[in-house]
Amino acid sequence: MVVKPIIIASPPPLLIVNEADSEVRLICTARGSPIPNIEWSKAGRVLSVNSTKFHKLKRRVSELRIARFKPTDVGEYTCKAQNYENGTAVIKIVAGK
Numbered sequence: 001m002v003v004k005p006i007i008i009a010s011p012p013p014l015l016i017v018n019e020a021d022s023e024v025r026l027i028c029t030a031r032g033s034p035i036p037n038i039e040w041s042k043a044g045r046v047l048s049v050n051s052t053k054f055h056k057l058k059r060r061v062s063e064l065r066i067a068r069f070k071p072t073d074v075g076e077y078t079c080k081a082q083n084y085e086n087g088t089a090v091i092k093i094v095a096g097k
Contacts, residue, residue, distance in 0.1 A: 005032035005081040005089045008059070015095045017069045024066040024073070030081030030089060031059045038062035039080045047077075071097070 009029035017024055030036050038060055040048040048064050060081070066073050074096050082088040 001033055002086050003031075003033040003058075004087040005030050005036035005083055007079065007081055007089045007091050010079060010091045011093045013091075013093060015093055017073075017095060017097055020070065020097075021068045024069045024095065026064040026066075026077060026079070026093060026095075027061065028064075028079035028081070028091065029059055029061045030079075031057070032081065032083050032086075032089075033058055034083050034085060035060050036081040036083040036089070039082070040064040041078045041080070042075055069095075 007028060007030045011026050028038055030038055035058055039046060040062065077093045077095060078090060080088060080090050
């Protein structure tokens with residue numbers, strides 16, 4: 001059965017980072033059939049593709065890790081879950097100080 005991708009868990013739409021140089025982890029979980037690929041981007045630039053793990057329940061979990069959050073990391077991040085057979089699901093997160 002083919003099922004359109006859906007994002008089932010993600011960070012809040014607005015993420016405030018209070019401490020400079022702190023680690024920030026953005027986690028996005030999607031499901032669908034076939035299991036969707038996940039791509040992270042910032043301002044249209046791809047940052048990570050499929051740095052993920054599969055789950056038995058037809059889910060993919062992807063984590064974007066920013067080791068030391070700095071002013072240049074402030075901005076809008078996008079998690080895009082896509083399977084090329086039947087669609088795309090997108091969420092956006094604004095990370096700021």
